[in-house]
Amino acid sequence: MDSRFYEVPVPGVNLEKGLSGKLIALEGTDGVGRSTQMQMLRGWLESSGLAVYDTGLTRGNLAGRHIQQAKEGHTMGRRTQCLFYATDFADRLENEIIPLLRAGYVVLTDRYIYSLMARAAVRGLERDWLRSLYGFALKPDLILYLKVSLRNLQPRVLTAGGFDYWESGIDYLCEGNMFDAFVKHQNALLREFDHMADEYGFVVVDANRTIRATFDDIQAHVCRVVEGMSPGQPMSTTLPPLLMVPETRREERTSVGDRIRELLASLFDEAE
Amino acid sequence: MQPSDQYQGKLFVVEGIDGSGKSTQIDLIHKWLLARGYSAFFSEWNSSPLVKRTTRRGKTRRLLNPLAFSLIHATDFADRTERNIIPPLKAGAAVLADRYAYTAFARDVARGCDPEWVRRLYGFAVRPTVAFYFRVPLAVALDRILVGRPEIKWYEAGMDLRLSDDVYESFKLFQTRILEQYDRIAEEFGLTVIDGTLPIAVQQQKMREIVEPFLEGLLRRPQDSAVLCRTETDG
Numbered sequence: 001m002d003s004r005f006y007e008v009p010v011p012g013v014n015l016e017k018g019l020s021g022k023l024i025a026l027e028g029t030d031g032v033g034r035s036t037q038m039q040m041l042r043g044w045l046e047s048s049g050l051a052v053y054d055t056g057l058t059r060g061n062l063a064g065r066h067i068q069q070a071k072e073g074h075t076m077g078r079r080t081q082c083l084f085y086a087t088d089f090a091d092r093l094e095n096e097i098i099p100l101l102r103a104g105y106v107v108l109t110d111r112y113i114y115s116l117m118a119r120a121a122v123r124g125l126e127r128d129w130l131r132s133l134y135g136f137a138l139k140p141d142l143i144l145y146l147k148v149s150l151r152n153l154q155p156r157v158l159t160a161g162g163f164d165y166w167e168s169g170i171d172y173l174c175e176g177n178m179f180d181a182f183v184k185h186q187n188a189l190l191r192e193f194d195h196m197a198d199e200y201g202f203v204v205v206d207a208n209r210t211i212r213a214t215f216d217d218i219q220a221h222v223c224r225v226v227e228g229m230s231p232g233q234p235m236s237t238t239l240p241p242l243l244m245v246p247e248t249r250r251e252e253r254t255s256v257g258d259r260i261r262e263l264l265a266s267l268f269d270e271a272e
Numbered sequence: 273m274q275p276s277d278q279y280q281g282k283l284f285v286v287e288g289i290d291g292s293g294k295s296t297q298i299d300l301i302h303k304w305l306l307a308r309g310y311s312a313f314f315s316e317w318n319s320s321p322l323v324k325r326t327t328r329r330g331k332t333r334r335l336l337n338p339l340a341f342s343l344i345h346a347t348d349f350a351d352r353t354e355r356n357i358i359p360p361l362k363a364g365a366a367v368l369a370d371r372y373a374y375t376a377f378a379r380d381v382a383r384g385c386d387p388e389w390v391r392r393l394y395g396f397a398v399r400p401t402v403a404f405y406f407r408v409p410l411a412v413a414l415d416r417i418l419v420g421r422p423e424i425k426w427y428e429a430g431m432d433l434r435l436s437d438d439v440y441e442s443f444k445l446f447q448t449r450i451l452e453q454y455d456r457i458a459e460e461f462g463l464t465v466i467d468g469t470l471p472i473a474v475q476q477q478k479m480r481e482i483v484e485p486f487l488e489g490l491l492r493r494p495q496d497s498a499v500l501c502r503t504e505t506d507g
Contacts, residue, residue, distance in 0.1 A: 008389045011338040011383060062336070079396060094339060
């Protein structure tokens, strides 16, 4: 058996020639700041001369759009939803992730099988069944788990547009309002992640701190994984200008657009 | 698989390669049950409206690798289990299925998926009360299917496995692999084997004899629902 996979190989995929790229998974609950960190990571790696590809849940060509549409209708049973996500994941693994790793890319994935398993487990699906289902997943070279306390999570979620139907777990919880459901659901998810941390070898990153402080940690871990891949050695840990996050700002920014607007505003301030 | 005796209803499924005659037989059982006054729910492989577009997209654009092929069918099966199979079983009705998890065990493994992995994947399936397996020699099934050289679809022919460039040749090779798997499965899961080369009426008689003892106490149709018969049959 090919040890790059957790339990069973992907049928028809031969990894004997090896994968020259690296697979890095960013995990963590909703609103923890994964996408911000992904963007900074990508900018930094690319400026260091590495080819980067990023992917995330429901971004697959086969099933991605249809999962989104089915979620809007709230019509999916929990096992059906779980398997639909697994289909999307299998599609991305085989058609995007593995080919790009063969080609020597650094593949960043915003969530991996762990989020999918956690979401399904809190909804009552059997952990053994889930582990076996995702037995075909490739073991990442690095799993960064952005860990945040629920107390720090709440304001971030509220700033980012409030509570989402699925992210609050209201589809399976009997809470009368989204806030109570959210607290219960996220607590349950955090417990699932904690269970998985040892088993799957998560590298835990404290995401209760500023974006920059969190990123510094991430950068140090990623540096070790991509060592030797960069054309210029040693790798610089300086961020390209657009991705600099002002130290003074404690609020998390959720999109590059926000940061660009912020940067432009500060430039105008200086000009005056 | 999950035990079926936790439900009052009964689940009857038919399995076999293309051209084994299973769909004809389950359709006749369906009509027989309705005529006898029973409520019978019919669920067909690959029919969930939720994933239909994805399956269609995958098939027409040939995006499905064996793994994704397996998982999209499992998604379809889960949706039908949650929606069309467990609720009527709980209500005490007869549920009929044209193809069941065994189809995945045969096809997905013929496509290279790990046999144990596929079996665990379908671990949530309700074990049928009776699972009929229509055994026919490959030549008989091919004769029935290939008469008039119909159009055989890409995945039906197993063209994704690159067994042959010729659709008909590929179809034969793929069906051979599936048949091998079915014979193993029939033994492993104790499927009820029906000789698919017998005349249709003889096969039907055997099936009815096997189904009959399970019918007592099953949910009956409302007395005045005769006109609804057709819609239910379609459904």
